[in-house]
Amino acid sequence: MTMRSSLYLAASYLIASCLITGAAGLSPVGAQEQTFKKAVADDIFSDHPSMDRNAVVMPDEDAQPVTPFFSERPIGDASLAQREDGSWILTGTTLRTGTRHGVELWTSPDRQTWKNWGPAKIEGEGIVPGDVSERYLAPSLTVAGPALYIAFSDKTGCARIAGGMAAAPGGAFAASPCLVDGASDVSLFVDDDGTGYLLWGGGSIARLNEDFSALAEAPRVLKPDQALFAEHSPVGKDWPVRTHIGKTGAAMIRDGDRYILAASEVTGRLRTATDDLFLAEAPTPYGPFTMRMLAVPHGGGGSLLKLAGGALAATYNPRCEDGFAMFCEQVGLVPLERAPDGRLRQSASVLTEDSAVAGRRPLVTSETMRDPSVTLGGDGYYYLVGTLDGYGYHRPNGGVKLWRSADLETWEEVGFIFEWQDMGYDFGGNIAELWAPEIKWVEGDKTFYLAFSVMERGVGGKTWLYRSTSGKAEGPYVNTSGSYFVEGIDGFPFEDEDGLYFLWGGGSIGRLNAKRDGFDGAVRKLVDLDGDAVGYEGNGLIRVDGIYFLTGAEWHGPLRTHGTYDMMYGTSTSLFGPYSQRRLGAPHGGHGTAFRDRDGQFWYTMFGNDPTAPWRMHFGLVPIDIGDPTSIGVPRLGDARH
Numbered sequence: 001m002t003m004r005s006s007l008y009l010a011a012s013y014l015i016a017s018c019l020i021t022g023a024a025g026l027s028p029v030g031a032q033e034q035t036f037k038k039a040v041a042d043d044i045f046s047d048h049p050s051m052d053r054n055a056v057v058m059p060d061e062d063a064q065p066v067t068p069f070f071s072e073r074p075i076g077d078a079s080l081a082q083r084e085d086g087s088w089i090l091t092g093t094t095l096r097t098g099t100r101h102g103v104e105l106w107t108s109p110d111r112q113t114w115k116n117w118g119p120a121k122i123e124g125e126g127i128v129p130g131d132v133s134e135r136y137l138a139p140s141l142t143v144a145g146p147a148l149y150i151a152f153s154d155k156t157g158c159a160r161i162a163g164g165m166a167a168a169p170g171g172a173f174a175a176s177p178c179l180v181d182g183a184s185d186v187s188l189f190v191d192d193d194g195t196g197y198l199l200w201g202g203g204s205i206a207r208l209n210e211d212f213s214a215l216a217e218a219p220r221v222l223k224p225d226q227a228l229f230a231e232h233s234p235v236g237k238d239w240p241v242r243t244h245i246g247k248t249g250a251a252m253i254r255d256g257d258r259y260i261l262a263a264s265e266v267t268g269r270l271r272t273a274t275d276d277l278f279l280a281e282a283p284t285p286y287g288p289f290t291m292r293m294l295a296v297p298h299g300g301g302g303s304l305l306k307l308a309g310g311a312l313a314a315t316y317n318p319r320c321e322d323g324f325a326m327f328c329e330q331v332g333l334v335p336l337e338r339a340p341d342g343r344l345r346q347s348a349s350v351l352t353e354d355s356a357v358a359g360r361r362p363l364v365t366s367e368t369m370r371d372p373s374v375t376l377g378g379d380g381y382y383y384l385v386g387t388l389d390g391y392g393y394h395r396p397n398g399g400v401k402l403w404r405s406a407d408l409e410t411w412e413e414v415g416f417i418f419e420w421q422d423m424g425y426d427f428g429g430n431i432a433e434l435w436a437p438e439i440k441w442v443e444g445d446k447t448f449y450l451a452f453s454v455m456e457r458g459v460g461g462k463t464w465l466y467r468s469t470s471g472k473a474e475g476p477y478v479n480t481s482g483s484y485f486v487e488g489i490d491g492f493p494f495e496d497e498d499g500l501y502f503l504w505g506g507g508s509i510g511r512l513n514a515k516r517d518g519f520d521g522a523v524r525k526l527v528d529l530d531g532d533a534v535g536y537e538g539n540g541l542i543r544v545d546g547i548y549f550l551t552g553a554e555w556h557g558p559l560r561t562h563g564t565y566d567m568m569y570g571t572s573t574s575l576f577g578p579y580s581q582r583r584l585g586a587p588h589g590g591h592g593t594a595f596r597d598r599d600g601q602f603w604y605t606m607f608g609n610d611p612t613a614p615w616r617m618h619f620g621l622v623p624i625d626i627g628d629p630t631s632i633g634v635p636r637l638g639d640a641r642h
Contacts, residue, residue: 045391049561049611050370053341056294056562056611060348061361065637066316068330069111077138077185077249078317078331079303081148083166086308089148090114091139092317095329101132103139103150103162105169111333117169120150122162124175127154140187140251140303144194148173149212151188151198159183159200161212176213180206185301188212189252189285197285202247202263205285222250222261224280225288238561240265245292246278249301252285255312259285260344262314264301269557269564269612271584272323275300276562277314279344293343294562296334297612298325298352305333312336312344316352324587326354326637355587356635357606362618364403364411371436371490371538372605372619373593377448378441380598382408383473385417385437385450386607386619392433392455396420400437400452402473408597408621417475418450423464424483431457436538436591439473440493442500447471449516451491451502454484461489463504467516480516490591494541496575503541506533507552509576526550526577534570534582538591541575542602544626548572550579551604551632553590565590565609571630585632586622588613594624594632602626 052058070078075092082088090106102119121129128134139152148166150173153159158178164171180186183200190196196208198215203222206215223244234241246263253260258281266273277299280289295314300322302315316332318325326332335347351358370387377383384403393399399419403411418437437452448468455461462484466477485491488505495501500516503509507526510519528534535552542549550570557563567589570579585604586592592605602624608616625633 048391050607050609050613050616052616053339054611055339055616056297056345057352057358057614058339058345058348059351059359059614063349063351063359065326065351065354065359066332066334068327068332070106070114070331072106072114072116074329075331076317076319076329077140077301078315079140079187080305080315080331080333081141081143081303082305082307083143083148084146089141089143089166089169090331091141091150092331093137093139101134101136103136103152107169120162120164120169120173121171122150122173122175124160124162125177126156127175138185138249138301142188142190144190149188149190151186153183153186153200154178157182157184159186159198161186161188161196161198161208163212179208179215180204180219185249187249187251187303189254191254191285197252199250199252201250202265203245203250203261205250205252207285220286222280222287222289224291227288228291234561236559238559240558241291241561245280245289251303253304253306253312255306255310257283259283260304260312261289262295262304264299266321267557267562269297269562270324270566270587271554271556271568273319273321274298274557275318275322275325277302279304281344293345294611295336295344296346296352298322299334299346300325302331314346324353324355326352351637353587353612354637356637357586357588357622358614359637360614360620360622362608362615362620363409364619366413368617369619370607370609370617371591372607373436373438373440374595374603374605374621375439375441375448375593376595376597377473378443378446378471379473381406381473382597383439383441383448384411384605384619385439387435387437390617392435395427395432395434395454399434400450402439404473408603411619414474417473418452418466418477422479424479424481425462427454427456430459433457435461436490438490438492438593440495441473442493442495444495444500445516448473448475449493449500450475450477451485451493451504453489453491455489460487462487463489463491465491465493465502465516481518490538492540492593496543501541501575503539505539506536507539507550524576526579528570528577528579528581530581531578532582534579535568540593542594542596544596544602545629546573547629548575548577548579549594549626549632550577551585551592551594552582553592554582555610562611564588564612567592567604569632580630583631586624586634589622 074095078092105117106114136152142149150162159180162173162175164173206219246265249264277296279295282289300318320328372386402414450466465485492503510523513520538553567586568582569585572579
């Protein structure tokens with residue numbers, strides 16, 4: 001954690017509790033909110049995304065990956081509707097194989113076997129039945145009683161609606177004249193009173209006349225209520241939370257007295273083209289809408305449904321460019337649930353991300369932990385430390401606590417090994433928080449080293465280095481330098497063949513002298529081939545078969561609103577680099593430590609710092625693969641160990 005990230009958070013992150021305005025009467029289900037020590041007046045972490053109340057995914061122990069119910073043909077922009085008899089009807093943009101003109105329809109009694117009706121028989125001005133040049137993109141379906149409506153954009157870019165009978169998908173559909181020119185991703189919403197609304201793009205809307213043959217009003221664009229941003233105006237990559245709900249595939253349904261608007265956007269979470277589904281809610285079809293909420297990560301452009309019994313669900317139909325989607329160009333269904341504050345998100349019963357991280361569970365849940373560090377000691381045990389008490393103990397409380405494990409599964413609490421002693425520094429009356437402890441067994445010295453950082457509000461961060469005088473992980477520890485060791489945070493001791501090094505900040509490194517109370521030679525900066533830092537915080541190092549792996553933490557996507565806090569890495573044959581261009585290592589891994597266990601398996605520690613991590617602020621492990629001598633790989637969901 002850095003002051004830079006903390007100040008940015010204070011300026012840009014918008015509290016999730018105001019996502020649902022006027023949502024009284026909702027019945028929240030799902031995860032319980034985490035509780036932390038009472039925040040002080042200037043607590044910049046009071047609404048950090050790692051808190052459970054901001055969670056987008058909170059999988060149950062037995063959560064299962066979403067599976068496709070339709071794979072007859074690759075399609076995108078899937079639209080699924082349920083008919084009055086409970087059977088299903090599906091359409092979408094047909095891709096590459098088979099018929100590509102018109103609007104293809106499929107029906108199924110059970111979402112298991114599908115009957116293809118071929119291109120719908122759409123009749124209307126300018127439409128020639130069977131004309132293979134009639135390529136319609138992103139058609140959508142709406143069932144209103146016995147009627148079935150197909151909304152589409154014709155080959156000239158005109159938004160149109162074709163009406164027919166839901167019981168007769170092979171029958172004729174009468175198309176309206178052009179409703180809007182230059183429209184894409186067209187959909188129809190029919191309210192409970194029969195009023196129809198045309199939606200298109202990422203959130204344009206207009207009410208239709210009684211027979212849906214023309215607009216009854218001027219179009220308007222739906223976006224979050226700007227009053228929600230009066231006190232906290234988003235900046236930088238967070239700006240989209242203010243300007244729109246999504247960029248494509250706008251669609252609407254009604255849930256009780258709330259109108260739910262869905263739209264999709266490729267956000268760049270996980271450093272890939274994440275194809276995500278966003279939602280917002282309002283008391284009317286026109287708003288005022290809540291801030292957008294990421295509801296189904298990797299959900300793609302699809303449709304919302306109200307199922308029998310009133311449950312809500314969304315189709316899952318991501319594009320193949322999304323490197324962490326569970327599948328692509330097929331169609332699945334994701335049940336939705338309400339978070340404790342009323343936000344809609346994917347159900348805890350389902351997993352929608354294909355990574356080993358998504359299906360894992362934390363290993364220590366007795367208290368919160370951030371920035372976990374694990375080392376294999378000379379005695380054969382694994383030792384763990386991390387940032388505790390929410391976002392760090394406030395001086396003079398607490399300190400650094402130690403856990404021990406023989407198997408990386410069961411962790412025994414040893415107790416505090418540092419409690420604000422022998423620091424050689426006067427904090428005055430400043431608020432001081434203890435962050436990012438790092439424990440390291442150093443074979444050459446036959447003892448453990450402990451580094452940790454203290455952030456002083458209004459002053460900045462400093463890092464201390466302590467050494468165990470007993471050779472044991474529990475200490476006692478003494479300060480190697482008599483005061484703080486370096487200015488900056490996130491210290492990391494690294495043992496190489498020629499001595500012990502100290503890495504901190506965004507890549508500063510120096511070799512320690514024999515007394516370990518200072519540096520022997522110049523301090524250097526580790527950068528990649530472009531001169532950039534490999535992670536702006538939380539750097540670590542391992543060496544495998546002569547290759548140095550420099551890890552670090554970065555945010556990707558819409559930062560702390562919906563982004564991911566990922567582990568990045570670069571490689572080099574030289575400790576001082578330059579390192580290869582940074583690449584994604586462990587998704588959601590962020591600030592952690594890479595290490596090798598007794599059996600040769602590599603692991604990365606993780607604590608969950610973003611809303612789409614499978615847990616938040618608890619210690620867990622992610623298996624990583626360094627089979628390729630210059631790359632870090634993370635197995636897919638089905639390959640993850642325990």
